[in-house]
Amino acid sequence: MPMSLNIKEIRKDFPILERETQSGVRLTYLDSTATSQKPLQVIEAMNDYYRRSNANIHRGVHTLAEEATAMYEGAREKIAKFINASSPREIIYTRNTTESINLVAYSWARANLKQGDLVILTEMEHHSNLVPWHMLQAERGIELDFIPVTDDGLLDLEVYKALLKRTPKLVSFTHMSNVLGTINPAGEIIRLGHEVGAIMLVDGAQSVPHLKVDVQALDADFYAFSAHKMCGPTGIGALHGKSALLEAMPPFMGGGDMIKEVKLRSFRPNTLPHKFEAGTPAIAEAVGFGVAVDYLTKIGMDDIAAHEHEITSYALERLEEIPGVKLFGPSADKKGGVAAFTLEGVHPHDVAQILDRDGIAVRAGHHCAQPLHEKFSIPATSRASFYLYSTKEEVDLLVNGLYKVKEMFG
Amino acid sequence: MDDLYREVIIEHYKNPGYRGKLDPHDISFADNNPLCGDHIQIDLRVDAGGVVTDARFDGHGCAISQASADLLIESVIGKPLEEIKKLNKDDLLELLGIELGPVRLKCALLSLKVLKAGVYGLGEASDSLVE
Ligand SMILES: Cc1ncc(COP(=O)(O)O)c(C=O)c1O
Numbered sequence: 129m130p131m132s133l134n135i136k137e138i139r140k141d142f143p144i145l146e147r148e149t150q151s152g153v154r155l156t157y158l159d160s161t162a163t164s165q166k167p168l169q170v171i172e173a174m175n176d177y178y179r180r181s182n183a184n185i186h187r188g189v190h191t192l193a194e195e196a197t198a199m200y201e202g203a204r205e206k207i208a209k210f211i212n213a214s215s216p217r218e219i220i221y222t223r224n225t226t227e228s229i230n231l232v233a234y235s236w237a238r239a240n241l242k243q244g245d246l247v248i249l250t251e252m253e254h255h256s257n258l259v260p261w262h263m264l265q266a267e268r269g270i271e272l273d274f275i276p277v278t279d280d281g282l283l284d285l286e287v288y289k290a291l292l293k294r295t296p297k298l299v300s301f302t303h304m305s306n307v308l309g310t311i312n313p314a315g316e317i318i319r320l321g322h323e324v325g326a327i328m329l330v331d332g333a334q335s336v337p338h339l340k341v342d343v344q345a346l347d348a349d350f351y352a353f354s355a356h357k358m359c360g361p362t363g364i365g366a367l368h369g370k371s372a373l374l375e376a377m378p379p380f381m382g383g384g385d386m387i388k389e390v391k392l393r394s395f396r397p398n399t400l401p402h403k404f405e406a407g408t409p410a411i412a413e414a415v416g417f418g419v420a421v422d423y424l425t426k427i428g429m430d431d432i433a434a435h436e437h438e439i440t441s442y443a444l445e446r447l448e449e450i451p452g453v454k455l456f457g458p459s460a461d462k463k464g465g466v467a468a469f470t471l472e473g474v475h476p477h478d479v480a481q482i483l484d485r486d487g488i489a490v491r492a493g494h495h496c497a498q499p500l501h502e503k504f505s506i507p508a509t510s511r512a513s514f515y516l517y518s519t520k521e522e523v524d525l526l527v528n529g530l531y532k533v534k535e536m537f538g
Numbered sequence: 539m540d541d542l543y544r545e546v547i548i549e550h551y552k553n554p555g556y557r558g559k560l561d562p563h564d565i566s567f568a569d570n571n572p573l574c575g576d577h578i579q580i581d582l583r584v585d586a587g588g589v590v591t592d593a594r595f596d597g598h599g600c601a602i603s604q605a606s607a608d609l610l611i612e613s614v615i616g617k618p619l620e621e622i623k624k625l626n627k628d629d630l631l632e633l634l635g636i637e638l639g640p641v642r643l644k645c646a647l648l649s650l651k652v653l654k655a656g657v658y659g660l661g662e663a664s665d666s667l668v669e
Binding site for chain 2: 482
């Protein structure tokens with residue numbers, strides 16, 4: 129039975145939530161899907177790292193180098209545990225989800241896909257899980273096909289099953305949509321893909337921050353996510369890969385740290401996970417990432433998901449009451465903390481701009497999912513999104529704000 | 539009340555005087571703002587002396603982009619093309635009568651970019667046209 133979160137205490141960890149956007153107007157942050165806010169624990173851990181422990185990692189023998197290395201590798205262990213990876217060797221640090229997907233596209237895909245090979249994506253993908261495959265298509269002549277999105281914002285699994293008859297080499301899909309909020313049945317999608325021998329890559333940018341993710345139970349081959357959407361810093365993310373796959377893959381970038389031995393005319397790559405981490409990495413960010421994972425673990429992912437579900441249900445209910453509001457995506461039981469909507473007669477940019485005068489931060493645009501918006505024949509939506517620190521009062525402020533927008537455009 | 543959405547902007551957005559297309563026309567050009575998906579098409583009729591005799595805009599987007607297009611079109615009818623070539627950012631902001639941050643400035647300037655690219659007969663509407 130999930131416990132309800134102590135939001136008052138949690139909000140004290142996020143000093144930014146107390147700031148004003150103009151004199152007398154307090155911030156209402158409803159844009160966590162773009163990036164989450166960071167708790168003091170993370171901010172202070174990164175600060176402490178720079179004040180006390182900063183040194184370059186690996187190879188160094190002095191105290192600070194050892195300390196920094198232990199912190200960098202310790203964070204990897206926490207991250208591995210957080211998603212139940214079988215070993216920290218399977219966690220590759222990257223800059224973000226985008227780089228994690230590109231790592232698979234450059235290393236695994238260029239070594240394994242040839243002209244005519246089929247890659248299946250979905251119509252609800254973020255640009256970061258479309259463009260790397262467009263680029264590979266242009267270079268290699270691979271084929272792309274897409275699992276369609278139904279009118280109520282779900283993946284059409286019947287079409288997926290039909291597509292699988294064409295034996296794709298790779299299926300890459302988002303666990304949770306950053307626009308519709310849809311939580312896709314990742315376990316089932318992976319099981320079906322494995323039946324025809326496809327490699328399964330999951331974009332976990334939105335799922336890891338909000339749901340309990342177990343990569344072994346899911347049996348994902350690759351799983352990509354970003355620290356900045358889960359209370360951690362920008363500039364760092366991770367790719368989880370099954371070690372057998374990672375072992376067989378060629379390195380992604382070449383340079384220091386990713387090598388075992390370098391001769392003038394040749395090199396031997398390092399072992400996992402270092403093989404994929406060339407150059408001095410984002411060390412302070414890795415430390416912050418580890419602390420973010422500690423923070424979320426301590427509060428409890430099940431309780432966080434339950435809280436977000438409560439806020440999202442309330443938000444959908446309240447938004448639906450407003451005449452002229454059209455919501456996109458499935459009902460609250462099938463989605464995470466995202467509410468994308470249009471307001472009749474008012475462009476989303478105007479909605480966002482007018483809400484901003486009351487300190488309410490929502491996003492307007494295509495949210496890096498242009499094909500999805502085209503599918504629904506709209507150029508843009510406004511999007512409010514929620515996280516562990518969101519409150520029903522904030523939803524009420526949003527709703528009042530939208531009534532003001534309507535009045536202005538009357 | 540906030541300057542950005544002063545009544546004249548909302549009025550031109552909701553009830554534009556010059557929305558539509560001209561068929562036939564002498565000049566027609568269209569472009570998007572990739573950031574917002576705003577879209578503007580401008581059609582012009584021009585007489586033998588190079589003076590704009592009629593103009594319309596069409597498209598979709600935020601209040602700023604659409605109101606700015608309507609105000610701009612209203613102001614160029616009766617103007618020689620040579621004068622339109624000289625229009626810049628400040629002229630448009632004066633028409634709108636508001637101050638804009640960098641993001642919304644792009645919305646406001648889209649119509650001027652499209653107009654100038656059309657008048658110069660260019661293949662593409664670049665930012666340098668309105669600086
Ligand atoms: C579903 C999804 N995939 C991928 C990304 C890209 O994440 P990042 O910008 O951190 O690489 C995002 C972030 O907006 C996202 O929401």
